[in-house]
Amino acid sequence: MNEGFQEGLRENVALKDQVANLNTTLKGLNAKLEGLEATVSQLNFTVSQFSATLQNFTGLMIAYYNQSYRVYLNL
Structure with a gap:
């Protein structure tokens, strides 16, 4: 059970990092779009x-x- 919980936490951290990276990318794209x-x-x-x-x-x-x-x- 503990191993499964730890694996779930690692997956959540990985997803959180992916979401943060995506958010950063979207902010950059938004700035380019405004330009x-x-x-x-x-x-x-x-x-x-x-x-x-x-x-x-x-x-x-x-x-x-x-x-x-x-x-x-007139000529």
Whole structure:
């Protein structure tokens, strides 16, 4: 009986260590995930700015084309 009890204690200690290691691993993964979320958020912001810049550039190009076309027609 004592031998079985000792074996059970050893198994419990081993499981406790495994759970502690898993918990540490999960905390590390969570920190990496938070970093990834911050990176994605920054990328979304950058893409939004880039999109606005492209829209402005497109508007300028259209205005330039229209002005050039009007000058061409007046020649």
